[in-house]
Amino acid sequence: MGSGGREHALAWKLAQSDGLTELHAAPGNPGIANVGACHPVRAEDGEGLLALARALDVDLAVIGPEVPLVAGVADELRHAGIATFGPSAAAARIEGSKRFAKEVMHAAGVPTAETLAVARPPCVLKADGLAAGKGVVVCRTQEELDAGLRAIAAYGDDVVIEELLEGEEVSVFAICDGARAVPLPAAQDFKRIGDGDTGPNTGGMGSYSPVAIDVDELVDVIHRPVLAELAERGAPFVGALYAGLMLTEEGPRVLEFNCRFGDPETQSLMPRIEVDLLEALAAAAGGDLAGTQLGASDDAAVTVVIAGRGYPAENDTGTPITGIEAADASGALVFHAGTALQGERLVTNGGRILTVTATGQTLADARTAAYRACELISFEGMQYRRDIALERGLRAVR
Ligand code: AMP
Numbered sequence: 001m002g003s004g005g006r007e008h009a010l011a012w013k014l015a016q017s018d019g020l021t022e023l024h025a026a027p028g029n030p031g032i033a034n035v036g037a038c039h040p041v042r043a044e045d046g047e048g049l050l051a052l053a054r055a056l057d058v059d060l061a062v063i064g065p066e067v068p069l070v071a072g073v074a075d076e077l078r079h080a081g082i083a084t085f086g087p088s089a090a091a092a093r094i095e096g097s098k099r100f101a102k103e104v105m106h107a108a109g110v111p112t113a114e115t116l117a118v119a120r121p122p123c124v125l126k127a128d129g130l131a132a133g134k135g136v137v138v139c140r141t142q143e144e145l146d147a148g149l150r151a152i153a154a155y156g157d158d159v160v161i162e163e164l165l166e167g168e169e170v171s172v173f174a175i176c177d178g179a180r181a182v183p184l185p186a187a188q189d190f191k192r193i194g195d196g197d198t199g200p201n202t203g204g205m206g207s208y209s210p211v212a213i214d215v216d217e218l219v220d221v222i223h224r225p226v227l228a229e230l231a232e233r234g235a236p237f238v239g240a241l242y243a244g245l246m247l248t249e250e251g252p253r254v255l256e257f258n259c260r261f262g263d264p265e266t267q268s269l270m271p272r273i274e275v276d277l278l279e280a281l282a283a284a285a286g287g288d289l290a291g292t293q294l295g296a297s298d299d300a301a302v303t304v305v306i307a308g309r310g311y312p313a314e315n316d317t318g319t320p321i322t323g324i325e326a327a328d329a330s331g332a333l334v335f336h337a338g339t340a341l342q343g344e345r346l347v348t349n350g351g352r353i354l355t356v357t358a359t360g361q362t363l364a365d366a367r368t369a370a371y372r373a374c375e376l377i378s379f380e381g382m383q384y385r386r387d388i389a390l391e392r393g394l395r396a397v398r
């Protein structure tokens with residue numbers, strides 16, 4: 001379920017599984033349509049999804065985005081007896097409410113940014129609920145704080161104030177079966193719209209993997225205690241648990257938990273995973289990840305997001321896109337994020353339009369190949385960062 005680049009990457013990987021008989025997507029997108037059958041049911045339409053899953057007699061449902069998870073679509077599917085990879089609404093609150101996430105982290109003894117009683121710069125303001133990556137304002141000055149308080153009010157009254165942390169950010173994922181957590185390779189995401197990490201936050205403008213950190217150790221101190229705490233509260237987490245971390249001088253601190261795979265991190269992870277993803281997700285959904293490992297190749301992967309005109313403030317629709325075949329032919333993987341078909345013609349349909357992933361023996365090779373492919377794609381108003389995976393700090397992996 002879902003229609004973004006993350007879902008295209010998951011579908012692409014699932015389609016390679018020996019155990020796969022049919023792949024269906026709701027609603028999918030024109031890229032996913034190349035590896036499976038798309039059905040016009042929105043990922044937020046719980047009833048429609050349940051009816052579709054029943055009609056298709058699916059053996060496993062995989063839910064990509066957070067909105068249906070927080071709304072309880074996984075609960076509905078499981079109640080109907082459908083094996084589902086994705087947390088219940090109760091467990092998805094780890095993403096759906098920043099306040100709940102803090103409470104769980106404190107109870108589990110997981111290091112996170114301190115919550116402050118008063119908004120005073122420097123600090124970070126966070127809307128309590130879901131806000132598509134736009135409900136967070138980093139305030140270094142009083143002017144930024146004043147503007148931030150006004151901006152954040154759009155997402156409701158409940159605002160969490162946090163200490164501002166400095167360091168490198170990294171995304172660490174684990175596939176969970178309610179009790180066990182199996183780590184995936186780490187990835188780094190580039191959140192700001194502009195080169196050099198400037199401008200407003202977005203859903204993510206690029207990613208790369210691997211990152212030179214010890215994920216096993218991080219999953220031990222971060223994911224596993226949270227998993228145990230959620231299980232103790234009667235909300236076992238089944239799905240992808242995503243910790244957004246800041247690696248500070250005092251050690252790792254959780255900035256946020258998400259209840260799903262990251263986008264665009266997933267696009268950099270899927271080409272590196274060397275195991276059968278379908279088997280792993282089915283094992284998680286069935287509550288039995290004992291013995292599952294998510295081995296990855298030594299190759300590096302780099303993903304560049306191509307956004308439309310006006311992103312992140314606006315979406316773009318109906319602009320014709322060319323060059324995808326050439327980009328594919330160059331060896332890159334072009335995952336569709338916000339596209340639609342107008343008759344035979346592929347057009348823009350969203351904020352992030354395409355994500356372009358390439359692999360290589362080194363990060364530099366992967367980066368060169370990804371950017372070469374981006375140059376072959378063209379549509380009016382397209383914008384992408386030129387500095388994804390450029391070496392700097394942690395980014396100097398190899
Ligand atoms: P979140 O949705 O909570 O991950 O926040 C979005 C982005 O805001 C993060 O990826 C960071 O770049 C930034 N951010 C969030 N919390 C903090 C914090 N406590 N200190 C510094 N930056 C933060």
Ligand code: GLY
Pocket residue numbers: 133189203204258261262263264265
């Ligand atoms: N890449 C950020 C996210 O998926 O939330």
